[in-house]
Amino acid sequence: MDLPRAAEEALVPLSALQHHMFCPRQCALIHVEGLWAEDGATAEGRLLHAKVDAARGERRPGVRIARGVLLRSLALGVSGKADVVEFRPEPFPVEYKRGTPKSHRADEVQLCAQAICLEEMTGAAIAEGALFYGETRRRVAVRFDDTLRALTAQVAAEARANILAGHTPPPRPMPGCRRCSLQDLCQPDRMEKPPRVAAWLAAQLRKEG
Numbered sequence: 001m002d003l004p005r006a007a008e009e010a011l012v013p014l015s016a017l018q019h020h021m022f023c024p025r026q027c028a029l030i031h032v033e034g035l036w037a038e039d040g041a042t043a044e045g046r047l048l049h050a051k052v053d054a055a056r057g058e059r060r061p062g063v064r065i066a067r068g069v070l071l072r073s074l075a076l077g078v079s080g081k082a083d084v085v086e087f088r089p090e091p092f093p094v095e096y097k098r099g100t101p102k103s104h105r106a107d108e109v110q111l112c113a114q115a116i117c118l119e120e121m122t123g124a125a126i127a128e129g130a131l132f133y134g135e136t137r138r139r140v141a142v143r144f145d146d147t148l149r150a151l152t153a154q155v156a157a158e159a160r161a162n163i164l165a166g167h168t169p170p171p172r173p174m175p176g177c178r179r180c181s182l183q184d185l186c187q188p189d190r191m192e193k194p195p196r197v198a199a200w201l202a203a204q205l206r207k208e209g
Contacts, residue, residue, distance in 0.1 A: 012163045014071060014080025017113050017152070020159035021106040026182055027159055028168035035185050063088050071117035076156040082114045091118040093129040100135050105151065107131050108142050112152040115144050 012031065019027035029035045057066045064087040072079040084094040093114040097107055108131070115126040130139040142148075162169065177183055 010160075010164065011072065011077055011079040012160050014078040014110065014113055014117070016159045016163060017078065017155050018106045018110040020162070021104065021109050021155050023174070023176060023180065024158070024162060024169045025171055025186060026180060028162055029182055029186060031159075031163050032166055032168055035182060071114055071121070073113070073117040073120045075120060076113055076116055076153065077160045078113060078117070078156060080114075080117075082118070085118065090124050091115075091122055091126055093118060093126070094132055094139070095129070096132045096134065098134045100133050101131070101140055105148070108148060109152045109155050111142050112144050112148050113156065116149070116152065 016027050016031045019030055057064070059065070066085045066087065067083065069082040069085045070079075071082055082093050083096045086092040086094060093111055095107065095111045095114065101107075111129050111131060115129055118124065119126050126144060128141060128143050130141050132139050161167075171186060177186070180186065
């Protein structure tokens, strides 16, 4: 189904949901300001996804495997791509991630968003998918229960609101900053407090007002 241009432009990248849940400022730096910096972790993840995307689809007994599946959800307002979708015959999304399972639910939210896209596109009910982690070489099953679906819808709404408004949240230093490839561009410790010159100018403007 073709969308009106305005509706198409209002869709945000599905990957923004994971970025937003990890850090709303990181999400805005990438998807609003167009900033990016690569480090060893992001390069490893990019190569892993490229390897998965380059592989051909295949068939196994009772399963058809499609790779690089384009996705879209008007309910969430997102579009993107699934690494792998196994049709059993119901769609079963599989997202590939570097490293190991995380303590937060950002990966699960991204996978759940893929499932919601597939449900909207195919009319099928999707109860489960999987995350494959490159370091452990194992799948982690993810059930798309009501709690995860509600969290996914909330994160999608918040991420879209910031992106469509062109809003970049202020920095909020946290332990995850040390692992972020955008740390030098974000400068969370420096930007948490206004520089002295900016503070002085603000004070002068208040006096003149």
